[in-house]
Amino acid sequence: MAQDREQIVLDVIARVSGVHAASLERDTELVGELGIDSPKALHMLIQLEDRLGVEIGDDETARLRTVGDVLDALARLA
Amino acid sequence: MSRGADRPRLPPKTLLAYGLVRALVATYRRRPVTGEQHLAGLMTRERPAILAFWHNRLLLCGDYVLGLARRGVRLAALVSRSRDGEATAPLARRFGVTLVRGSSFTGGTLGLRRLYREIAGHGRTAVTTPDGSRGPVYRARPGTVVLAQLTGAPIVPLAYAADRAWRLRSWDRFLVPKPFARVALAIGPPMAVPRQLDDAELAGQCEELGRRLDAALEAAEAALTA
Numbered sequence: 001m002a003q004d005r006e007q008i009v010l011d012v013i014a015r016v017s018g019v020h021a022a023s024l025e026r027d028t029e030l031v032g033e034l035g036i037d038s039p040k041a042l043h044m045l046i047q048l049e050d051r052l053g054v055e056i057g058d059d060e061t062a063r064l065r066t067v068g069d070v071l072d073a074l075a076r077l078a
Numbered sequence: 079m080s081r082g083a084d085r086p087r088l089p090p091k092t093l094l095a096y097g098l099v100r101a102l103v104a105t106y107r108r109r110p111v112t113g114e115q116h117l118a119g120l121m122t123r124e125r126p127a128i129l130a131f132w133h134n135r136l137l138l139c140g141d142y143v144l145g146l147a148r149r150g151v152r153l154a155a156l157v158s159r160s161r162d163g164e165a166t167a168p169l170a171r172r173f174g175v176t177l178v179r180g181s182s183f184t185g186g187t188l189g190l191r192r193l194y195r196e197i198a199g200h201g202r203t204a205v206t207t208p209d210g211s212r213g214p215v216y217r218a219r220p221g222t223v224v225l226a227q228l229t230g231a232p233i234v235p236l237a238y239a240a241d242r243a244w245r246l247r248s249w250d251r252f253l254v255p256k257p258f259a260r261v262a263l264a265i266g267p268p269m270a271v272p273r274q275l276d277d278a279e280l281a282g283q284c285e286e287l288g289r290r291l292d293a294a295l296e297a298a299e300a301a302l303t304a
Contacts, residue, residue: 039224041187058188
């Protein structure tokens, strides 16, 4: 189940950034490497919340810097 | 309790600035608003809209928007942490406009998401400046278009023109009509943004928004001499 959630997170990040999911690493930077600017980040957050049925709080959001940060945040909300 | 008793008090500097601006605005000779019919049926809880204008047109477009708030339209605006954002925030709050703050995270993700929630969750009409808060001037960045894309709310362009005005030395050459200037405000037709957009299409929608804001500006300029 945790693997399913992780795959969903990677799929969403991949779709928003236009990068293949298999090439994403935990330390891949959302802004610097994937070019996820504010509008793309909004897409990402809404898709993650819709698909995983969670609400990502502002404090949690403000800490997101890398793919690993997103995975960890969603794992905490599971 | 009186209606004003539960309103937040304005800081003295804001109150003074607001008084000066109101005194200046009161001298303007206003032409009838062009295109106001485009707002019909919009800005309700069920059909919120996104009101958009170039940042340097904030003075009278903002004045018009505050007038909508006084008439009961439920509004939300994204306010930057810049000096002009801090200056206008108490005033907007005073008139019942819900304010959401920008953030340093990826240039405002939190602020954009809060605005999304105000539109999608609370049915508030949003107020945005597509080239704000830092420009480049007259270039619509994606935030407004993405909000429209995700919420389904149409973007309604606003602009105003004046026959005599000062230009401030800010990044956007902020427009301040001179005392007793003739001014005209124009509202353009609503712009619907498709739900599915790739990057190229999003860029195209931003350009289209820019064209519509420019068209509203031209309509305002035409109304000055009509």
